[in-house]
Amino acid sequence: MTKNYLPISIDISDQKILIIGGGQSALKKIRILQRFGANLEVVAENIIEEILASGITCFQKRYERSDLKGYLMLYSCTNNEELDRQIALDGREAGVLVNIHDKPSLCQFVSPAIYKDGNNSVAVSSNAQDVFESIRLRNLIQEFLEKEKEKKGTDTGTGKKKDEDEGAAKSFSQA
Numbered sequence: 496m497t498k499n500y501l502p503i504s505i506d507i508s509d510q511k512i513l514i515i516g517g518g519q520s521a522l523k524k525i526r527i528l529q530r531f532g533a534n535l536e537v538v539a540e541n542i543i544e545e546i547l548a549s550g551i552t553c554f555q556k557r558y559e560r561s562d563l564k565g566y567l568m569l570y571s572c573t574n575n576e577e578l579d580r581q582i583a584l585d586g587r588e589a590g591v592l593v594n595i596h597d598k599p600s601l602c603q604f605v606s607p608a609i610y611k612d613g614n615n616s617v618a619v620s621s622n623a624q625d626v627f628e629s630i631r632l633r634n635l636i637q638e639f640l641e642k643e644k645e646k647k648g649t650d651t652g653t654g655k656k657k658d659e660d661e662g663a664a665k666s667f668s669q670a
Contacts, residue, residue, distance in 0.1 A: 500605055500622055508532035511565055513591070515558050515582055516572030517542030520596050524570045525551065530611060538562050539573075560585045568592035568604070599623030608633035612640065 517539030586593035607618035
């Protein structure tokens with residue numbers, strides 16, 4: 496079955512998102528999701544120190560279907576194909592959006608390559624077919640936008656000229 500993902504932006508600020516798995520793949524997802532203000536929790540038997548030290552709520556335990564209650568979405572980063580299949584099934588049945596790391600055939604959604612600057616975000620997706628091409632294109636777009644920002648002297652996130660922000664900050668600090 497060919498998948499056809501709709502590129503959307505979804506507000507995840509303060510939404511509960513579950514990460515199942517506690518290794519490097521989970522850490523990468525966590526770092527991305529933290530940029531968007533999600534309420535992240537991790538369930539895994541083994542959790543690396545960087546995740547434990549991140550301030551995220553961690554449950555060091557074996558995954559159980561009951562762990563899914565109350566989450567908007569989940570990212571499974573277990574690298575265990577049998578467990579991932581079970582998590583995908585459980586997530587769908589529980590009404591939780593499912594992403595299985597590096598297994599688009601099991602995913603209900605995929606994460607695009609993202610460039611975020613202030614209020615502006617650019618997401619590039621390949622319909623889960625070529626993540627490296629998505630990253631390459633995102634990097635080209637990022638490079639272009641950063642050059643434009645330098646030329647115009649503006650913050651692409653707010654559209655204000657840099658000196659307007661600096662002037663406002665100076666006025667505020669002098670008050």
